Amino acid sequence: MREHVGEWPQAEENRVSGPKVLLVVGGGIAAYKSCELVRLIRKGGGDVTCVLTDGGSQFVTPMALAALSENKVYTSLFDLKNEVEMGHIQLSRQADLVVVCPATADLLAKMAAGIADDLATTLILATDKPVLAVPAMNVKMWLHDATRRNVAWLREAGVEVMEPDEGPMACGEFGPGRLPEPEIVWAEIAARFGIAADCEPQPDLLEALEPEDEVEAEARGGNALGSLLSSLIPRKTPRREPVDDAERAGEEAFANDDSAEEPHIEELPPEEEIGPDVVPDLAAPIMAKKGKAKAAPPTDVEALNHTVVTGAGDQLPEVLGQPAVQAAADPLEGQPAFDIDPDHRPLYGRHVLVTAGPTHEPIDPVRYIANRSSGKQGFAIAAAAAALGARVTLVAGPVNLPTPLGVDRIDVISAREMADAVKKALPADAAVMVAAVADWRSKEYAVEKMKKRGSAPPALLLTENPDILAQVAAGKQRPKLLVGFAAETEDVIENAKTKRKRKAADWIVANDVTAVDGKGVMGGDANAVHIVTGDGVEDLPEMPKNDVALALAERMAKALDTIDPRDA
C-alpha cells in the first residue's frame, strides 16, 4: 500500500454516510469540473467544504461552490473572524481528506516546496489528514521536468497524486494533462472510505459543448448540466476550432514545438501501486485501461496483435539480456517473399521507423515481466517498408526473428530502452509503433535474486512505463505520419478512433482479435485489420500478416506523398 501522510480514515459508525472532504479548487480551466465533483461527493453522502484559490476564483465563483456544497466557501487566509479561532488550522483538521482538484502546476509546485502564501497552501501544509491531488494542465506543463520533479517529490512524501487523463485539451493540444472525469475522482475518494461509487463518467462537458454554440445550446434548453455549469463559469470557455487531420498533423501538433520542451522519456512518475489486498476482477473486461487499473492485467493484451506461442514449454522465455537470434546462414531464410516489381519503390528516400516485439521488464537478475508478442507483424512491416525502398530502422524488443533484409535493427529489452532507442532513431518520415510495450514495470529492481522467505510472497509493486506512442506524438521530432497499433476485443472501431485521438496518432491499425475464424489472432499468421485515419476507416479482409504489412506500407507511401510531396 502507498504510504500516506496520516492514515486513510475508516468509515465510522457515527458518520452520516460519507466522508468529510476539504476541497481545494485551483486556477485551471478544469475548475468547472470541481462543481460536478462537489455534487457527486454530496450525492454519495459526503460533506464538502470548498477552499478557492485566487486562481480558482477566476474560473468558478464562490457562490456556485457554496450553493452546491451548502457550506461556506473559504477564500482568504486573513479572515479575522475565522482566525480568532485559528480557522485555517481548524479547517485543515476537520476534514477526513483534503482533495486538491484541479491541482494546477502552480499548486503542485507550492505544495512540493512547502510554500504557504494563501489559505489553500497554508492548510495543505498544516493538515494532518491525507491529501489527494488531481492534476490538470497543458501536456507540456505536465511533462515538464519541474512538474515531474514536484509530482515525484509529493508522491514520495505521501501525497496521492492521481494520473491525469490523456486526450484533447481545451488549449487544442493532445496528451496527458486532462483532469480525470469527476466520476473517476469521486470513485477514487469513495474507495478510500469503502463506499461504492456507482456512477459512470459523463461525456466531457467541454467536448459536449464544443460543436455548438453555448448560447444556442442554452436557448434550446439542451444539456441542463451544461447550461448550469456554463453559467457558473464566469467567462467564456475557450473552444478548439475543428481542424482536419492533415491540418492538425501539419500545424497544430507542431505549432509550439520549437519552443516546447521535448517530453522527458526516461523518468515518468510512478503511478499505481499494488497492495496485497488487490483481488483480480475476473469479470472485468480484458482490456485494462492504462492509468485506471488497480493492477496490471496478467498479460499485455497488445501482444494479441502478434502471433502468440501458447502452451507451457513450447518456447521458453529468453534469458534476460540474451541477444536475439540474427539472420540464418541463408540470407533469404525466414524472409517474407513480397510479390513486388523491383522498380516499384514508392518509399525510396523516406526513413521509416518501426517498433516491434514485446518488452521485458526486469524484477531481479533472473526474473522479468514479459508478454507473448512474437514481433512478427512489426518485423513484416519493417520488411515491407524496406522492400518498397525505405530506409528502415527497426527497434525490436527481445524476439527470436531474423532481421529483415535491408533493415537497421536496434535490439532493446525494456520499455525505457525502447523509448530511448526510438528517440535516438528520430527524425523519421513515418513511424509505425507495433511493439507490445509493457504498460507497467517493477518499481524496484532487486540487484540480488529475490529469495523465498517463509510463506509470504514478496509484494511486486508496479509503476507505469513511458507511453512511447504518445510521447513521439507530442515530441519535437514527430514524424509526418505516425501510426499506432491497437488490439481490441470489443467496439474495435470506436476504441481505435478514441485511441487515435488520445494518442494523437495519425492512423491506428486495429486488430479485431476475436474475428479471425473464431479462433482469434493468437497463434495464426493471418490478421484482419481496420485502418482508422482522420478520413474514415478502411477494413482490410483477413490476410497473411506479410500482406497486411505490404498493404499498410503502400498506403503509407501514398499518404507521405500527399503530406510531403516530392520535388517534381
Ligand SMILES: Cc1cc2nc3c(=O)[nH]c(=O)nc-3n(C[C@H](O)[C@H](O)[C@H](O)COP(=O)(O)O)c2cc1C
Ligand atoms: C485560461 C487559463 C487557463 C489555465 N489553465 C491552467 C491549467 O489547466 N492548469 C494549470 O496548471 N494552470 C493553468 N493556468 C495557469 C494558472 O491559472 C496559474 O498558474 C495560476 O497561478 C494558478 O493558480 P493556483 O495555483 O492558485 O490555482 C491557466 C491560466 C489561464 C489564464
